[in-house]
Amino acid sequence: MTDTAESTVRSIEPALTFSFDDASTAGKAVLGGKGAGLIAMTRSGLRVPPGYVLSTACCREYFVSGAIPAGLLAQIEERLVSLERQTGKVFGGGPTPLLLSVRSGAPVSMPGMMDTVLNLGLNRPAAVALATQTRNPRFMADVLFRFHAMYAQIVLDVLDVPDPGELDAILGPLGDDPDPAVVYDTVWDFCQARLVEQGDEEVPAEPREQLRRAIEAVFRSWNTRRAITYRELHRIPHQMGTAVVVQSMVFGNLDAHSGSGVVFSRNPVSGAPGLFGEFLAASQGEDVVAGTRTPDPISGLHDLLPDAFDDLTATVARLEKLNQDVLDIEFTIERGVLYFLQVRSAKRTATAAIRIATDLLDEGTVSDHAALQMLSVDQVRQVQRPGFDPAEVVDARATGRVIAQGIGASPGQVTGIVTLDPDRAKALAKTGVRVILARQITSPTDLHGMIAADGIVTATGGATSHAAVVARALGKTCVVGCAQLVIDASSKTLSVGGHVIREGDALSLDGATGEVFVGALTLTRPAIAGAQLERLLGLSNRRSGAEVLVRATTVDQVMAAKRAGLPGVVASAADILATSARFAEVIESLRAPEDEASTFAVVEDVLAEQFTALFAAAGDLEFSIRAIDFLTDKISDVLDTRTIAVEYPHLAMPLGSAESIRAQLRGITRAVAASGARPRVSLCVRNVSDRAEAAALAVIRAEQEGSGGVELGVYLTSPRGALAAHELGDEVELVWVELRLLQAAMFGLPDEYLLAREPLDRYSSRGLLSVNPRDSIDPSVIPLLATVAGAAGANAATRVGVRVSGEASESLIGELFAHGFRRFAVDSAEAAPVRLALGKAVPAAE
DSSP: OOHHHHHHHHHSOSOOEEETTOOOOOOHHHHHHHHHHHHHHHHTTOOOOOEEEEOHHHHHHHHHHSSOOHHHHHHHHHHHHHHHHHHTOBTTOSSSBOOEEEEEEOSSOOTTSSOEEEEETOOHHHHHHHHHHHTOHHHHHHHHHHHHHHHHHHTSOOSOOOOTTHHHHHHGGGOSSOOHHHHHHHHHHHHHHHHHHTTOOOOOSOHHHHHHHHHHHHHHHTTSHHHHHHHHHHTOOTTSOOEEEEEEOOOTTSSTTOEEEEEEEEOTTTOOEEEEEEEEETOOHHHHHHOSSOOEETTHHHHHOHHHHHHHHHHHHHHHHHHTSOEEEEEEEETTEEEEEEEEEOOOOHHHHHHHHHHHHHTTSSOHHHHHHTSOHHHHHHHTSEEEOHHHHHHHHHTTOEEEEOEEEEOOEEEEEEESOHHHHHHHHHTTOOEEEEESSOOGGGHHHHHHOSEEEESSOOTTSHHHHHHHHHTOEEEEOOTTOEEETTTTEEEETTEEEETTOEEEEETTTTEEEESOOOEEEEOOOOHHHHHHHHHHHHHHOOEEEEEOOSHHHHHHHHHTTOSEEEEEHHHHHHTSTTHHHHHHHHHSOSOHHHHHHHHHHHHHHHHHHHHHHHTTSEEEEEOOOTTTOTTHHHHOHHHHHHHSGGGGSTTSOHHHHHHHHHHHHHHHHHHOOOOEEEEEEETOOSHHHHHHHHHHHHHSTTOTTSEEEEEEOSHHHHHTHHHHHTTOSEEEEEHHHHHHHHHTOOGGGGTSSTTHHHHIIIIIOSSOTTTSOOTTTHHHHHHHHHHHHHOTTOEEEEEEOSOOOHHHHHHHHHTTOOEEEEOGGGHHHHHHHHHHHSOTTO
């Protein structure tokens, strides 16, 4: 052994493998989600096929050394011997052979992303013993055929393996009662010969070599393209590694009283209570999950195997209450006996997540805190997506435009052009085209296309197939099991009845009803969130005590904020000017001013006209207005503020033009009077960083007749301004800090980079930034934010808040809440997600 290998072995901890019946306190970070679940299930008394777990540390060691270290191999052998004693079976022999499954189990659920090998441990003696014990050589042949194909694909990276339909042709000449040894030789030799013909490596016949190489393959699957893509999408750390679960096999394909299934404790599509899932008689679990055969609804199990169904129903209800969550459960029935293979938190649609959280809260199963944790901000965004025009849907149904009916696997209504290839889906999506990915079935290798697509439709598979599970996890609209569809990849067409749809034609999908429409249906306004979501958001408000104001430019946006029960809105004077019918007049006056008074008189008039309707709609809401910023306003492309600032540089200073501030104050004051409403209005000036500026602002208001009812505020955009927050708060009523501009200033980046994914996300993913300022707060900014937040406590009359632009991550809002902010100004579409994030940020004890 080399010095390097010896040091690697020495670095292995004594206990890197864990039996299912170990009293280990190790969590998911060590055992992976699947392993931790199996140990917990065994401990709780569920019927679980015995096995053991290789920890995530083993995976990390494998990538360091490039092979399974000798010390770990010894532990694997010890666990194997122990498993033989526990089951009374023999690995690689008889009279009762021990066959194994080798499955991945990452600490964070990554459905369908990594690899599994079933039926491992078959050599000639074990195969003959299996046929003899079950009195079923045909069953043994099926198990052997499946093992060989799966091992060749997963471990040896073979692309072309025999089709399951070929097995009958292979066995036909052997008669009705073949000799098991002859069956083994016939099937094994056929499969091996296929590999040799293709120039591929043969599957090893020695069971322990099969096991070692299968474990290595599962480790390697952590770094496959699809797994890396999934982790990048969901921001899962790459360094965690995967655990490996080695488990004794039970056989759902043994006889008519056997089968495999996946069941959810509640409907993961709608959230409705009651068992939801599928069962496939005389099958192994891969048949259900892969979608190669269309299973029956779980209710059919009641008629086929009533005792097993009753056992399943009672156990699922108990597990849901114990775990305080909706569960995704894999099970196998072998000769009428129910075994549990996996229990994990169920992936669910956004609609289902909302209903499940409120139902479990009503049932007393979860606390307020736990109910909010069951919903993500991304799910709130999903329920706000557009839907089809209802009248057009009715017409489409009446005129025969529904060309296929499948299973609605993930809700949403989308329209796009069809493509049958995931690579083309990704390429088209990059150009801004909305894409529908159509596949016979999906597999993990399609992930990049599924991420790029707006909708997914498959011809086979059920509600627990790969396409369905991954689509729900991605929040993608998905319809599966459209048996009427004939998908021809070679001609790039899909057909049903008399319809032939070619790549590039339009399709529309309804992921709730399972309907597939030919052509494009019109997408209308976002769906109404519903009373259940509003209830959860109200709960969030009560828990956080925070105020969320939204950006508004139109009367409709103001009214929407009012209907949502929000305390107020924020607006930009530049935005208001840009949406005015008199905008050209404003531009002309700013570009060729005779004097400032006449120039800003036009601005005053337009603001007065525009704000009158907005204030009338606002009623008594708070209405915070940001004054025109001639230096950095993002409306500059249309307002031409940068050109104006070059010609009249004093306008670029926060208070460079007192007349500009006066005109805006006058326009706002006139609008309040004309509106007949009594909003709490403020005018806030951007880029202020000195107490003298704030004091000058107060003087301007005092000199302006009739503007005393308008409060004053500042927008802090620089480190200097943030450090002066306490002093500024003594002069004005409002202090806002603009997080995006402050972080951009600290990083030396254009602030617009913090609004778009590229180039910042790609740059950060290369490890070139320790913090991505788009979704996290840089440590250098934290002291500045703490200073600003503290200004509220220093002066009770000063309201302090933070302006967050674009989509806000849950973690970012949580950080801001933890640093003391209780007032937030966000974009209109972000009100509900931010309200939820604030409620989730409150610790359970509060």
